[in-house]
Amino acid sequence: MTPSYILTLSCPDKPGIVHAVSSLLLRLGGNIEEAAQFNDATTGLFFMRVRFACEQAEPAPLDAALQELARAWSMHFELRAAARRMPTVIMVSQQGHCLNDLLFRWHSGLLPLDVRAIISNHRDFYQLAAGYNIPFHHVPVTPESKAAAEARQLEIIDAEGADLIVLARYMQVLSDVMCAALNGRAINIHHSFLPSFRGARPYHQAHERGVKLIGATAHYVTEHLDEGPIIEQDVARADHSMTIEDLTALGRDTESQVLARAVKWHSEHRVLLNGHKTVVFR
Numbered sequence: 001m002t003p004s005y006i007l008t009l010s011c012p013d014k015p016g017i018v019h020a021v022s023s024l025l026l027r028l029g030g031n032i033e034e035a036a037q038f039n040d041a042t043t044g045l046f047f048m049r050v051r052f053a054c055e056q057a058e059p060a061p062l063d064a065a066l067q068e069l070a071r072a073w074s075m076h077f078e079l080r081a082a083a084r085r086m087p088t089v090i091m092v093s094q095q096g097h098c099l100n101d102l103l104f105r106w107h108s109g110l111l112p113l114d115v116r117a118i119i120s121n122h123r124d125f126y127q128l129a130a131g132y133n134i135p136f137h138h139v140p141v142t143p144e145s146k147a148a149a150e151a152r153q154l155e156i157i158d159a160e161g162a163d164l165i166v167l168a169r170y171m172q173v174l175s176d177v178m179c180a181a182l183n184g185r186a187i188n189i190h191h192s193f194l195p196s197f198r199g200a201r202p203y204h205q206a207h208e209r210g211v212k213l214i215g216a217t218a219h220y221v222t223e224h225l226d227e228g229p230i231i232e233q234d235v236a237r238a239d240h241s242m243t244i245e246d247l248t249a250l251g252r253d254t255e256s257q258v259l260a261r262a263v264k265w266h267s268e269h270r271v272l273l274n275g276h277k278t279v280v281f282r
Contacts (some may be wrong), residue, residue: 004082011075036281091170098168101256114159186221218262231262267277
């Protein structure tokens with residue numbers, strides 16, 4: 001079977017980029033299977049994602065040719081084998097709805113992941129991890145042990161070779177050091193009540209105010225809490241008849257779906273960073 005590759009790139013926008021890329025792939029024996037592009041008039045940048053089949057069994061010759069193209073067009077690019085499942089570590093605390101949803105989708109073949117470990121500051125989900133035959137690492141976190149705990153978490157992440165770290169309702173604020181180490185490869189999920197309803201019991205606060213929309217945001221992790229580049233968002237309607245439990249269940253469903261889509265798009269290399277924003281080729 002002819003192997004397929006995924007090429008993502010960004011560069012200053014100018015005429016001829018698509019022609020240059022497609023011509024190069026043709027010379028290398030590539031057959032384009034899927035292509036998407038975006039010209040950002042605000043930043044003057046061009047973004048592209050191409051999936052192509054090619055007889056080249058190894059990416060090295062492709063990479064060398066693309067390096068020449070990149071120099072000519074001031075281009076940043078990444079080339080990956082399409083069949084490779086993304087090595088992933090999931091972090092969680094005591095709310096397991098997102099973790100359970102991700103594991104089910106992964107086990108069902110709906111997410112192109114290689115889930116290598118679960119890290120938690122609590123023991124609640126070690127049996128769930130065991131049911132999927134995934135190593136579970138309990139790393140308690142206290143104010144006094146935070147630095148040592150994060151060092152241990154990074155050890156696990158590095159040992160597993162994780163290209164993606166999913167904070168599936170991991171309820172600890174990451175340090176700037178941790179955020180820097182995970183830059184561009186950690187995805188977080190949170191409810192949409194921020195900044196209106198901060199702190200504990202946000203669904204109780206929302207119920208008291210009679211909110212009519214409940215949503216969720218999936219974004220990349222940065223040192224600025226809950227302000228990283230947004231990958232996906234969604235909302236669900238609420239009404240006066242709903243109890244706090246109803247709102248909570250609705251919010252958790254929305255969080256699970258939004259996080260799953262963000263993880264899927266990232267693992268399929270459909271998300272490109274554009275400053276503080278993202279370009280998502282769905």
